[in-house]
Amino acid sequence: MSVAETTDRPVVVEYRMPRGVNRPRQHPERWFAHLALLLISVGFILPFAWMLSTSFKRLEDTANFPPQWIPDPFMAKNYKTVLNHPKMHFLMFTRNTLIVATLAVVGTTLSSAVVAYGFAKIRFKGRGALFAVMLATMMIPFPVIMVSMFAIFRWLGDHNMGQWLGTYKPLWAPAWFGSAFNIFLLRQFFLTIPDELSEAARIDGCSEFGIFWRIVLPLSRPALAVVALFTFMWAWNDFLGPLVYLQDQDQYTLSLGLQTFQSMHGGTEYNLLMAASVLVILPVIVLFFMTQKTFIQGIATTGVKG
């Protein structure tokens, strides 16, 4: 992982040791850490392993006692069954989720970057106060505003301003107006870009938007990637939003679709349920492994520099 392993503290008596002695072996603490991490890691993997194992079992084998970890027979067919299940339109749910996630990602990345540029690079009266207000909005959770948001979208529909409820729009449209968290993250990054660059461009007659678009944005790819990634994950995982706004089952996202499938005939086909869960998790995990460095740095930055 990206975080450098440099925090080992030198031991004062070290110089007395003969050269060539492998220092790590001398530390009981280190052995303890090794052992503890090994055990904890096994514990953290177990739910994944059990999910994977169950997903390859026949339904009757899911109830074997004692628990059977290696499925026999190995039912890779379960995944095919899930993908073509008449009660759970997995592919359609995936498509729906991707629509919402893509629109949210594009919208929030663009708009948050524009706003972050204003906060980072343009000096004007009241900027500090507005920035404080923006930070404060991060504390307002969705449940606090969801009733009014629902009422607003309903009102828009009733007043000939397009249908909102029962469409994907309420799920992605707000993202096009910037989100406080992303604006904050990008602003922190923009601040590290030296002003000399923009000054030089300004002297060459570049407009403010030109500086933003042609100089600052291209230099900020890592930060933009973090914002895009986090937003995608958020949209992929979101449950309450789709639950409130979507009405027709054909529009459900994966989260909502999977929950509905489970609650309609839950407790029965755990092998299929686990296969579906694996399929929901898989893209997220793959995405993580593809972007590990960016990802971890993004989380670390928000927590430490915040």
Place this chain on the structure above:
Amino acid sequence: MTKKDWQQLGKGLAFLSPWLVGFAVFTALPIVMSFWFSLCDYTLLQKPVYVGLENYRTLVWGENPAGGYGDPWFWKSLWNTARFAAMFLPSAMVVSLGLAMLLNAKIRGQAIYRTIIFLPSLVPAVASAMVWLWIYNADYKQGLINAYLMKLGLDPVGFLALKEWAMYALVFMSLWGVGNTVVIYLAGLQDVPKELYEAAEIDGAGMWRQTWHVTIPMISPVIFFNLIMGIIGSLQTFATPYILTDGLGRPERSLHFFAMYLYDNAFQYLKMGHASAMSWIMLVIILAWTAVAFWSSKRWVHYQGK
């Protein structure tokens, strides 16, 4: 203000405009509206009718025909939420700080351990609820934990079926997803200057005293950040208990959370007035706790002078 100032202001506001509009429409307006709704009898079907503090009275302090004061389900959901926060926040803090320290030790395979502990935090709430429903299953032949309890000669436990157990089960499974916080702590630990540990070591401080007198004070800003995010996060807990319990908060409403009852009021019973009052109560609780955290932080959060 000079002409230049006005120009700068114009430019700044132009860049901020997406957020300014978004803030007005998707944050400020909903909050004001929900305050108005909270003072009204409002079912979505008819126009809101002003009733003063009636909604708050019914929920919080009004005498209940069935005995007691306020709405018992309101109080139950608030109590459950507080109980969850009181159990989860401290344990998550200890677990994630402990894990971060272990993951900060210089040992072989550290990158793998870090990845393993981080991965569960990526799992969408729906998928993780599915897995844990399956692991906690009360039928010993199916539930993983109960199967092993039986093998050890113990009685199976209805982890999610008994009101005495459900909350602990939820806290335990939530700790599985603590990896996000671990990464933040880990980054904080790596920012602590090594010299401090060297100095402490020379002064004869052992591992525990180094932890208590160097590590904790040095990363207290990170702890503080996580505490605030944790409070806000716990208060809006929704998806996991909702999915685990089919939205019912069973058994005996022991997993019925504040945000769930808010949702029920709004979209099951169409009592938008009650739901909005709950929104405002939630907002006030969040503000109050954040204020307490900020106020107390003067005593225990140490910022490095830069």
